[in-house]
Amino acid sequence: MDIATLAFSALYQFGDAFAFLVLSACGLAVIFGMMGVINLAHGEFIMCGAYVTAATVHAGLPLPLGILCGTLASAFVGVLVELLVIRHLYERPLDTIVATWGLSLIATQGTLILVGSTMAGVGTPFGSFQVGAYSYSIYRIVLFVAALAVLAALYALFNWTRFGVLARATIQVPHMAAALGVDTRLIYSLTFACGAGLAGLAGGLYAPTMTLVPTMGATFIMEAFVTVVIGGADVFLGTAPAGGILAIVKSGMTSWQGQLFGQIGLLIAVIIVVRVLPKGISGFVLRERT
Amino acid sequence: MTRSGLRGLRAAALTGTLVLASGAFAAENPIKLGVLEDQSGDFAAATIGKVHAIQLAAEEINKAGGIMGRPLELVTYDTQSDNTRYQEFMRRVLQRDKVDVVFAGFSSASREAYRPIVDQFNGFAFYNNQYEGGVCDGHMVVTGAVPEQQFSTLIPYMMQTYGKKVYTLAADYNFGQISAEWVRKIVKENGGEMAGEEFIPLGVSQFSQSIQNIQKAKPDFVVTLLVGTAQASYYEQAASANVNLPMASSVNVGQGYEHKRFKPPSLKDMYVTTNYIEEIDTPKSKEFLAKFKAKFPNEPYVNQEAENSYLALYLYKQMVERAKSTNRDEIRKVIAMGDVCMEAPEGKVCIDPKSQHMSHTIYLAKVGADHSISFPKVWEDIKPYWLGEAGCDLTKKDPMAQYTPSNPPPKP
Amino acid sequence: MTGLVSLFRRLEGPQTLGRGPAFWALFALVLAGALAYPLFSDGYTVGNTVYFFVWVFIALSLSLIWGYGGSLSFGQTAFFGIAGYGYGILTINFGAAYGFTWIALLLAIGMAALVAALLGYFMFFGRIAGVFLGIVTLAVTLMLERFMAQTAGPEWRIGAARLNGFNGMSAMPPLTIPWFGGPIPLFADVGLYYVVLAMLVLVYLGLRILMNSSFGNVIVAIRENPERAEMLGYDIRKYQLITFVIGAALAGLSGVLYTVWGQYITPSSMGMTAASLPLIWVAVGGRSDLTATVIGTLVVLSGFQALTIYGSQYALVFMGVLLVLTVLIAPNGLVLGVIKGITKLVTRRKQEAA
Incomplete structure (x- = not known):
């Protein structure tokens, strides 16, 4: 087997792990990383995106439009949840654990009652391609590209647009922003919706590749939390490098010793990173910068 | 939305304690059957059908006059795919509800969680699920297939x-x-x-x-x-x-009906050995499926565990009627005779007295490119031979343990 | 003598709710009720109450570390599991004779405390705090869960005890009192009930004394403002470490009692769901007080069990709704909220009367 094939396979595995970590984590990076809401219902926002995507595709829409619907539906649910529950809890972020855990119970069991225990899959588009002895799924490359695109879009959103600047200002010093005439309530709502929408996007993107069941969100949640936590508070400076580091560890350990060690390696990497950089990666980067 | 709402309401009415009464035996003292299955949580997709199958069998048996003239009463709890709920509710059905028999468990972990409690309170439990095999316990009857x-x-x-x-x-x-x-x-x-x-x-x-x-x-x-x-x-x-x-x-299609849930052709050329799936094209199977769909029209799929649960109730009926008692020791004497058999939807099944596991008709199901099922081969009367050969003989000794090929029963 | 008196004085203080004769009279009444009620009840109810009590210890451990100490530990279940498996391994190997089960109980708790000491040193002396602490402890418990889940093979054995993977370890002997007429095994019934009740009362009173002592005051000072506590000359890392170890020992006690209760322990006891549940109980009751934690945990556990029994498939939805409403309506926890509401009402009445 020649070097190029091996290199491509390693790169593909890395990209695959990276896409999964980053797409799982992006929504949480906004809601938890930026806003400090410990969102245990993150997996259920992902599930919501996946379900709506699958339902719209079954109804005849093409997949990209279905994913868009899934994203928007999650964002809409996010607005509702923010309005009804989260809005009252910004002063006491630890209580969001209980509230979002409750929401996640309602969402999983509610989905089971209303939609049934499973939903038919939609099938993965695009087929496969061959490199050396291995064949690969093209859709996985799409996922990797999507992860990069989401990161770029987030960077642009929070650094170059008026909303992004206002959002960062509001979340850092809310009363100052309010004094300057910013509608902080609206900003909070929109930011939360943005995070929920990103979770829905992850669900929509992964919907064609996974089993659709009410508890499917649970498979994302651990990866999402560890990526966000070791990334730290800054969405772009934290999530991207954290996803990169963890993806290297995870894909490396998995191909070397199997899936169990991939998972255990991921957890050990988290402990080490937190020990070395107690403020997360973005905390470290920002401190170096100043 | 309305339809699913109605379904929810009806399901709500069916769970909990429920006597499928018909006036004939109002005076008779009912036989109580505890049902602990996961109706929510991770395993719900594969196990809701088991509860429905038990409800169907109980209704049929009660309509036909019950067991020895006594009506069958179901005491159902939702174990939420959570081992600790099995521990709580197994104690509850045995101590509080004082059931005569329990049908319980999907995952092997849940079975191992409740088994010490069944042993401690001297209960009698049916595990109606295919699993990794090896449970040699006189308090248990296993109707699922083993490796x-x-x-x-x-x-x-x-x-x-x-x-x-x-x-x-x-x-x-x-x-x-x-x-x-x-x-x-x-x-x-x-x-x-x-x-x-x-x-x-x-x-x-x-x-x-x-x-x-x-x-x-x-x-x-x-x-x-x-x-x-x-x-x-x-x-x-x-x-x-x-x-x-x-x-x-051995586990896909027959349990989680993946061929229905995924878009073709992702399961193309999948071969599964199972003792029942709803596509089986025999008169017995069709009759069972028709009854099932008539009672539960929205059931997504009737899998092997549903059939196991259905036939288990009829087997229990036969055992009680032959033993003339719901006492476990009397029932085990009947099992020890080695001729507890019945014509189930899958074909003829018998209980092996040594291991209290069940012989099955094993169907080889092949999934086609369009996810249709064909049956290239059928084996009749495949016995659960391993435990008996390895040295588990419940007619003589009850070790209440689980063995594996690399950890067999101790040689006498 | 004076030492003892001052110790008992610490039963009341600024860090714990409830003082004065009225409170202690109520306490005595509740205790008497708890002591008497097995006489009027059946085996199932008593065994089920033991089961609820078992979880109170892990809730108290979290109240100590999180509520009083301000460090969110998401991984108390790690110590729960270590002690549970520890008890199983020890008793399966050495049996239950000569009261060994009690030594095994202590050794298992010791194991959990030792692991906590190492992990705590690593975290607190590495200045890990806040949500990072939560994620490290969560990572530890999930790692243990994943590892234990794959130990099904016969090669995973310690002496005579097979770890037995995801299916869990069973067949360990229950706690056994050596007695002249032959040992008395404590199954999940009246016997175990009184033992666990005694432990619960001792732990509850002991924690009250600890929290109202100068140690407890420092712990709370660290929660309120770590920098200030440090400026006042306290080595906060040591205090946090000691709290963490005590908490781990309590979680370990919970784990051993759970294992004893059902003669079964499984890797799922250290999983994500198991790890979040104690947080929910403690937060619903009111995490910053011991009494509220005890009552809250018992209320949530029995309430959720009742919902599961009578709520059919809607049980989980109801639970979710209740949790959300609790957080919105009672910001300090349900029990604390109710107690404060009652106190307010009473004082207002008094003022009006005056």
Whole structure:
């Protein structure tokens, strides 16, 4: 087997792990990383995106439009949840654990009652391609590209647009922003919706590749939390490098010793990173910068 | 929305304590049957059908006059796919509700969680689920299929049809590891070789690396022993990476009806040995399916565990009527005679007195490119032979333990 | 003598709710009720109450570390599991004779405390705090869960005890009192009930004394403002470490009692769901007080069990709704909210009367 094939396979595995970590984590990076809401219902926002995507595709829409619907539906649910529950809890972020855990119970069991225990899959588009002895799924490359695109879009959103600047200002010093005439309530709502929408996007993107069941969100949640936590508070400076580091560890350990060690390696990497950089990666980067 | 709302209401009315009464035996003292199954949580997709099957059988039996003239009363609890709920409710049905028999459990962990409690309170439990085998416990009757029944049929067929290089992809816990051990043993006995073996932790849903490992090993077919809804994602991902190898399994299709849930052709060329699935085309099976769909028109699929649960109730009826008692020791005397058999929807089944496991008709189901099912082969009367041969004999001694091929019963 | 008196004085203080004769009279009444009620009840109810009590210890451990100490530990279940498996391994190997089960109980708790000491040193002396602490402890418990889940094979054994993977370890002997007429095994019934009740009362009173001592005051000072506590000359890392170890020992006690209760322990006891549940109980009751934690945990556990029994498939939805409403309506926890509401009402009445 020649070097190029091996290199491509390693790169593909890395990209695959990276896409999964980053797409799982992006929504949480906004809601938890930026806003400090410990969102245990993150997996259920992902599930919501996946379900709506699958339902719209079954109804005849093409997949990209279905994913868009899934994203928007999650964002809409996010607005509702923010309005009804989260809005009252910004002063006491630890209580969001209980509230979002409750929401996640309602969402999983509610989905089971209303939609049934499973939903038919939609099938993965695009087929496969061959490199050396291995064949690969093209859709996985799409996922990797999507992860990069989401990161770029987030960077642009929070650094170059008026909303992004206002959002960062509001979340850092809310009363100052309010004094300057910013509608902080609206900003909070929109930011939360943005995070929920990103979770829905992850669900929509992964919907064609996974089993659709009410508890499917649970498979994302651990990866999402560890990526966000070791990334730290800054969405772009934290999530991207954290996803990169963890993806290297995870894909490396998995191909070397199997899936169990991939998972255990991921957890050990988290402990080490937190020990070395107690403020997360973005905390470290920002401190170096100043 | 309205329809599902109605379904919800009706299901709500059916759960909880429920006497399927018909005035005839109002005075009679009912026989109580505890039902502990996961109606919510991770396993719900595969187990709601079991509860429905028990309700169907109970209704039929009560309409036909009950058991020895006594009506059957169901005491149902939702165990929420949570081991601790099994512990709580097994104590409840045995101590508070004082049931005569319990039908309980989907995952092996849940069975092991409640088994010490059944043993302690001297209860009587049916485990109506296929599993990794090896439970030698006089308090338990197992109606599900075990590895020797499913693999001694499946693996030789696959090796003859496709070749002798085998790759096993299994869930990394007791069921997967012990099943993989069986596959290894049978492959070796038939002169084949293991091209590779890989174990996947429960809850893993991403398989890119495993897919590559399989392609590297170039097996003739892959044995997939993947468990749980997350791991089922493998098929879609393997299909989209164009792995295109025949697959063999003891657990898919027959339990989680993946061929209905995934878009064709991701399960193309999947071979499964199962003792029942709803596609089985015999008069008995069709009759059972028709009754099931009439009572539960929205049931997504009738799987092997549903049929196991249905026939278990009729077997229990037969045992009680022959023993003329619901006392476990009396019932076990009947089992020890070795002729507790019945014509089930799958065909004839009998209870093996040594292990209190069940012989089955094993169907080889093949999934086509359009996810239709065909049955290239059927084996009748496949016995759960391993426990008895290994030295478990419940008619003589009750060790109340679970054994595995690498940890067999101690030799006397 | 004076030492003892001052110790008992610490039963009341600024860090714990409830003082004065009225409170202690109520306490005595509740205790008497708890002591008497098995006489009027059946085996199931008593065994089920033991089961609820078992979880109170892990809730108290979290109240100590999180509520009083301000460090969110998401991984108390790690110590729960270590002690549970420890008890199983020890008793399966050495049996239950000569009261060994009690030594095994202590050794198992010791194991959990030792692991906590190492992990705590690593975290607190590495200045890990806040949500990072939560994620490290969560990572530890999940790692243990994943590892134990794959130990099904016969090679995973310690002496005579097979770890037995995801299916869990069973067949360990229950706590056994050596007695002249033959040992008395404590199954989940009246016997175990009184033992666990005694432990619960001792732990509850002991924690009250600890929290109202100068140690407890420092712990709370650290929660309120770590920098200030440090400026006042306290080595906060040591205090946090000691709290963490005590908490781990309590979680370990919970784990051993759970194992004893059902003669079964499984890796799922250290999983994600199991790890979040104690947080829910403690937060619903009111995490910053011991009494509220005890009452809250018992209320949530029995309430959720009742919902599961009578709520059919809607049980989980109801639970979710209740949790959300609790957080919105009672910001300090349900029990604390109710107690404060009652106190307010009473004082207002008094003022009006005056």
